[in-house]
Amino acid sequence: MAAATASRSGLRSALPLLAPAYLWMTVAIFLPLSAMVFFSFMTELPLSGKPWAFTLGNYAAFFSQSLYLTLLLASLRLGLEVTLWCIVIGYPAAYVLAKVLKGRSREAIFLLVILPFWSNGLVRIFSWAMVLREGGILDTALNAVLPFKINIDLMYSYPAVIIGLVHSYVPYMVLTCYLTLQAIDDSLIEAGRSLGASRLQVLKRVIIPLSMPGLVAGAALIFVPVVGSFMEPRILGGRTGTFYGTVIEDQFVAVFNWPLGAALSFILLAVVLVILAVASPVLKRAA
Amino acid sequence: MATTRILEWLGRLYIWLLLAFLYLPIIIMALMSFNVSPFYQLPFEWTTEWYASLWQNDQLIAATWNSVEIAVITTIICTVLGSAASLALYRNEFRGKKFLQALLFPPIAIPWLITGTAMLIFFFGVGIGRGLHAILLGHVALALPYVIVVVSARLQTFAPELEEAARSLGANQWQVTQRVTLPWIMPGVIAGGLFAFAVSFDQFVVSYFLATPGQTTLPVEIYAAIRKGFTPEINAVSTIIIVVSMALMLLTARFFKFGGEK
Numbered sequence: 001m002a003a004a005t006a007s008r009s010g011l012r013s014a015l016p017l018l019a020p021a022y023l024w025m026t027v028a029i030f031l032p033l034s035a036m037v038f039f040s041f042m043t044e045l046p047l048s049g050k051p052w053a054f055t056l057g058n059y060a061a062f063f064s065q066s067l068y069l070t071l072l073l074a075s076l077r078l079g080l081e082v083t084l085w086c087i088v089i090g091y092p093a094a095y096v097l098a099k100v101l102k103g104r105s106r107e108a109i110f111l112l113v114i115l116p117f118w119s120n121g122l123v124r125i126f127s128w129a130m131v132l133r134e135g136g137i138l139d140t141a142l143n144a145v146l147p148f149k150i151n152i153d154l155m156y157s158y159p160a161v162i163i164g165l166v167h168s169y170v171p172y173m174v175l176t177c178y179l180t181l182q183a184i185d186d187s188l189i190e191a192g193r194s195l196g197a198s199r200l201q202v203l204k205r206v207i208i209p210l211s212m213p214g215l216v217a218g219a220a221l222i223f224v225p226v227v228g229s230f231m232e233p234r235i236l237g238g239r240t241g242t243f244y245g246t247v248i249e250d251q252f253v254a255v256f257n258w259p260l261g262a263a264l265s266f267i268l269l270a271v272v273l274v275i276l277a278v279a280s281p282v283l284k285r286a287a
Numbered sequence: 288m289a290t291t292r293i294l295e296w297l298g299r300l301y302i303w304l305l306l307a308f309l310y311l312p313i314i315i316m317a318l319m320s321f322n323v324s325p326f327y328q329l330p331f332e333w334t335t336e337w338y339a340s341l342w343q344n345d346q347l348i349a350a351t352w353n354s355v356e357i358a359v360i361t362t363i364i365c366t367v368l369g370s371a372a373s374l375a376l377y378r379n380e381f382r383g384k385k386f387l388q389a390l391l392f393p394p395i396a397i398p399w400l401i402t403g404t405a406m407l408i409f410f411f412g413v414g415i416g417r418g419l420h421a422i423l424l425g426h427v428a429l430a431l432p433y434v435i436v437v438v439s440a441r442l443q444t445f446a447p448e449l450e451e452a453a454r455s456l457g458a459n460q461w462q463v464t465q466r467v468t469l470p471w472i473m474p475g476v477i478a479g480g481l482f483a484f485a486v487s488f489d490q491f492v493v494s495y496f497l498a499t500p501g502q503t504t505l506p507v508e509i510y511a512a513i514r515k516g517f518t519p520e521i522n523a524v525s526t527i528i529i530v531v532s533m534a535l536m537l538l539t540a541r542f543f544k545f546g547g548e549k
Binding site: 010011013014015016017018020021022024025027028029030031032033035036039045089092093095096097100101109111112113115116118119120121122123124126127128129130131137167170171174224225227228229230231234235245248249252253258261262265268269272276 | 295298299301302305306308309310311312313315316319368369371372374375376378379380381382383387390393394396397398399400401402404405406407408409410411412424425427428429431432435485489491492495496506509510513514521522525528529532533535536537539540
């Protein structure tokens with residue numbers, strides 16, 4: 001495998017080792033993404049047997065029917081809300097992990113926070129369905145404790161979608177913020193304090209600015225997949241769970257309007273790329 | 288400093304609350320998979336009936352085997368191709384190297400919904416079609432960047448002088464790679480392989496668009512079952528999956544540290 005070529009530097013000696021991996025990614029990722037752009041300008045898929053022609057109709061559909069734009073905005077709002085909740089919940093946790101806990105307990109708890117992230121997302125969303133539905137665990141537990149009868153049925157609602165998504169993505173925020181917070185030299189914090197700054201001032205003027213790359217990285221890593229989510233809104237949102245992602249899913253598995261689906265996907269891709277481009281200067285500074 | 292101590296105590300409490308938020312639903316699901324009532328009614332009565340009925344569900348078992356097979360093949364292909372690419376990127380300087388390294392990030396950063404639908408269109412368009420082979424093709428492409436990034440990180444800790452020394456002692460390129468470089472990067476290769484396995488085994492979105500009714504993976508089958516309604520059997524199989532994937536990640540974490548520090 002590692003060819004017997006002498007280790008003369010250059011593309012020629014790198015090529016035999018590089019080509020298989022990059023060819024594979026080209027065939028299965030880069031060409032499909034290009035093909036999607038191409039198909040989004042067609043009336044029918046070329047191989048479907050039906051006659052096809054180039055058209056701008058799929059994009060016209062997006063801009064002429066307010067439904068798609070409304071759903072895209074709803075998805076962007078969902079992404080924003082989930083990201084904000086993840087910051088509110090995840091940042092303090094990252095701070096405690098980086099600056100309060102020490103030694104082995106820090107390592108163990110860090111691992112515990114990150115671990116669920118690597119387990120199956122679908123299954124974790126499903127586990128919330130059991131907690132949130134009427135007659136589910138939350139309902140039963142609260143009614144057992146409270147003296148009056150209440151009905152908790154969060155299932156198939158917007159809050160359920162938010163809870164499920166925050167649960168799925170908050171470990172990302174903890175991870176990225178932890179990495180930048182940990183790199184802050186404790187003496188900087190002490191210096192600020194000894195010069196008379198209050199805890200809040202140190203937080204605002206020293207800690208948050210220095211950990212900004214982690215916050216931005218976490219926000220980008222959460223916002224982008226949430227805007228494209230469809231499985232979570234489907235399972236936890238029910239009929240209220242119609243978002244941009246679920247509409248794209250429908251075009252491919254229910255309505256079978258692939259060219260329109262491709263156009264909608266490509267619009268989403270463009271939005272995602274703009275967001276990543278905006279975030280990248282901050283990320284580069286961190287690297 | 289009394290305030291400091293109170294704040295630290297609150298901080299610890301907060302972390303435990305977060306852990307409760309993260310783990311409670313999973314624990315409840317696991318408990319309910321052992322509950323007699325199929326409608327998750329309390330009081331809790333112990334049973335293993337749902338696990339037993341899993342064995343009777345041929346569709347679920349077939350999908351499980353598909354998932355395992357695809358994950359294992361993905362792992363093998365990705366570790367071989369990914370390690371080779373990492374070595375090539377490490378050893379050689381050439382124009383466009385930065386570009387090739389930058390190309391690793393779109394597959395990680397672009398939502399799987401977009402990648403998955405794009406694969407569906409392209410594979411259908413060029414005649415590859417859908418099914419297990421298409422799922423495998425997609426999984427390898429998704430997991431490769433992770434493997435290359437992880438193995439490259441391990442290679443950063445490698446001292447090139449070791450290769451020089453081996454060469455000056457008369458070893459040829461193949462011997463240098465096999466006897467010096469590979470043993471050194473092995474923890475990275477193993478961690479990368481576990482990553483690849485996890486990416487494939489837990490992959491839902493891309494598999495979902497590439498699956499056909501007879502040729503599906505476990506997550507796709509579970510999604511279909513959830514949309515039909517709740518059943519305790521899904522709880523049971525979900526519990527098994529979550530235990531397997533968490534165990535796998537604990538294993539990865541061990542190798543990762545081993546790779547990072549020594």
